[in-house]
Amino acid sequence: MTSFAPTRASLWSRYRLVAVALIAAVAFPFIVGLLSGQSPAAVLAGEAGNAKFLQGLAIEVFILALYALSYDLVLGVTGLLSFGHAMFFAVGAYASGIMLKSFGWPFWVTFIGVLVAAVVNALLFGLVLPRVKGIAFALVTLGLSSVFFIVVQSSELAKYTGADVGLQGAPVPEWIDTNVHRFRVYLITLAALTIAYLIYRAIVRAPTGAVLLANRENEERALSLGYNTFWFKLFALVVSSLTAGVAGFLWTVQQPIVTPQVAGLGWTVAALLMILIGGVGTLTGAIVGAAVFRLLEYYLERWFGGTAPVLVGASYIAIVLFLPYGIVGTWRARTVNRRQGLDRLRRLFGIRARRSQ
Amino acid sequence: MALLSLSEVNTFIDQYHILEGVDLAVGEGEIVALLGRNGAGKTTTLKTILGLTPAASGTIEFRGQSLTNRRPYEIAAGGIGYVPEHRAIFRDLTVEENLRIAEREKGDYAKRKDMILSLFPDLARLIELPGTKLSGGQQQMLAVGRALVPDNDLLLIDEPSEGLAPILIQQMMEAIKELSSDTTVLLVEQNFIVASRLASTYVIIEEGKSVHAGAMADLVDDDETIMRFLGAA
Structure with a gap:
């Protein structure tokens, strides 16, 4: 019996945070419902109200978090500065819209099609990997994504992409229609984010992750240990593109319109902001950052209207100034100090206890 | 036959000609010290052997096989370990x-x-x-x-004593001595006392060229050479 205890304890300690967050996230719509006088049954049925509305906002946060997570793997963990990351998201969003609407492909075939497109996209970025490094890689990826940004807006492709208006009316099966089955879509996006997070965490903690971190810190040293860093960087790009592609797919599924904005530099900057707010390279920071990013934008807009963008900008500056490692990064850095303080305290009491005996 | 041999190696970093003809040989089981002033090209020599700053011309042979035009990870995987300068850990x-x-x-x-x-x-x-x-x-x-x-069959160690307290230098020297019992070492070392106690042979690099080589025992008594190339006695 007792021999199982350590395993169970370590399992619990490993997934404690994820489990608590998941339970809280699932309970959240019902708590909001109860607070605003809606019964759990009404929340489940997707009746209009506060709970439904906030679930809609949370779905956006989950998708943005998925996207931010994918950027954190490339920039935060592997140390590849890409200014074309929006393309990973936009390829997923546009490919799914075109496959569903113009090609009339079934939902699941479209999903697989998006994954294939995401891999191709990552290989395209991988093509330039061995040739350019650092800021040059950033500029080349910016160039690639700019081409995509221009192409989706071209009038020749208006039939497929909706040109500068955006892609509208992609047919989505009824079972995943966010207007009808809000709680279901909420759970699906939450599940997608959780699975992606757990996979990412496993990657970072595995030997592969150590090489990715080593590459970020000093590629020369990783090379001189005998690692062909190219394959590791390509691996990060492929995993990241798949994740961002799925985020784009989910975006198309639950948004009435996919605007070209999601392919622009602004969308890459959004990813950068989210991981800066949360903490670069921390993974959980990407999720926290996405929540802060979306909620700040929404509530400041609601409370202050036209002056909101200034306030949003000011809050970012404040966050970067006072939390230079981001919310999660700074928390972790202080955890070490807190632990040392606690240890000191314990030792202090340990000595006293011994004296009193 | 030498485990590692360099002959007429030239290396450029961007447009700068850093190594202008380096010859050296490291015999199996030896500790060879690479000496020379700051900026002479000692670190670049190590990086060139590893392919991190590839040689533009000349030959580099390890166990009789050419290393030129090989990628760094292939060279490392072939049995060459590298300890970069400045405490290069992750x-x-x-x-x-x-x-x-x-x-x-x-x-x-x-x-x-x-x-x-x-x-x-x-x-x-x-x-x-x-x-x-x-x-x-x-x-x-x-x-x-x-x-x-x-x-590893060969270790390239760059400035292991740099910035260490004397007692740690002592410990580091003992460690290198011990590990050299089954590994060949090419050592870059500014501290001549450390180098002279560890190495059996030496190569002096001056402005990108290997200008002097021989047995460490001879160099220790050769104050003139030490003064001329290393600026210390």
């Missing part, structure tokens, strides 16, 4: 992860862990700490320890 990884990442074959670390920790006992109690929490000397020990994890 700060975001723990001590154990730093050692484990150097595995070339599964089980390398498990096989050599005890040997490395007996060479550098300090590392044993720091094993779970991240690299950032280590002192300079501990980082240097970790950097050397890391190069011992895989099965």
Whole structure:
């Protein structure tokens, strides 16, 4: 019996945070419902109200978090500065819209099609990997994504992409229609984010992750240990593109319109902001950052209207100034100090206890 | 036959001609010291051997096979370990992860862990700490320890004593002496006393050229050469 205890304890300690967050996230719509006088049954049925509305906002946060997570793997963990990351998201969003609407492909075939497109996209970025490094890689990826940004807006492709208006009316099966089955879509996006997070965490903690971190810190040293860093960087790009592609797919599924904005530099900057707010390279920071990013934008807009963008900008500056490692990064850095303080305290009491005996 | 030999090696970094004809030979089991003033090209010589700054011309042979035009990870995998200067560990990884990442074959670390920790006992109690929490000397020990994890025939060690307290220099010298019992070492060392106690042969590099080489025992008494090329006696 007792021999199982350590395993169970370590399992619990490993997934404690994820489990608590998941339970809280699932309970959240019902708590909001109860607070605003809606019964759990009404929340489940997707009746209009506060709970439904906030679930809609949370779905956006989950998708943005998925996207931010994918950027954190490339920039935060592997140390590849890409200014074309929006393309990973936009390829997923546009490919799914075109496959569903113009090609009339079934939902699941479209999903697989998006994954294939995401891999191709990552290989395209991988093509330039061995040739350019650092800021040059950033500029080349910016160039690639700019081409995509221009192409989706071209009038020749208006039939497929909706040109500068955006892609509208992609047919989505009824079972995943966010207007009808809000709680279901909420759970699906939450599940997608959780699975992606757990996979990412496993990657970072595995030997592969150590090489990715080593590459970020000093590629020369990783090379001189005998690692062909190219394959590791390509691996990060492929995993990241798949994740961002799925985020784009989910975006198309639950948004009435996919605007070209999601392919622009602004969308890459959004990813950068989210991981800066949360903490670069921390993974959980990407999720926290996405929540802060979306909620700040929404509530400041609601409370202050036209002056909101200034306030949003000011809050970012404040966050970067006072939390230079981001919310999660700074928390972790202080955890070490807190632990040392606690240890000191314990030792202090340990000595006293011994004296009193 | 020498384990490693360089002949007429020229290396450019961007447009700068850094190595202008380096010849050197490292025999199996030897410790060879690469001497010379700051900026003479000692570090570049090591990086050129590893392919990190590829040679533009000349030949580099390791076990009779040419290393020129090979990628750094291929050269490293061929059995050449590298300890870069400035305590080159991975700060975001723990001590154990730093050692484990150097595995070339599964089980390398498990096989050599005890040997490395007996060479550098300090590392044993720091094993779970991240690299950032280590002192300079501990980082240097970790950097050397890391190069011992895989099965290397040759170690390139760059300035192991740099910035270390005298007592740590002593410990580092003993460690290098011990590891050299089954590995050949090419050592870059500014501290002539350290170099002269460890190495059996030397090569002096001056402005990118190898200008002098021989047995360390002869150099120790040759004050004129020491004065001329190393600026110290």
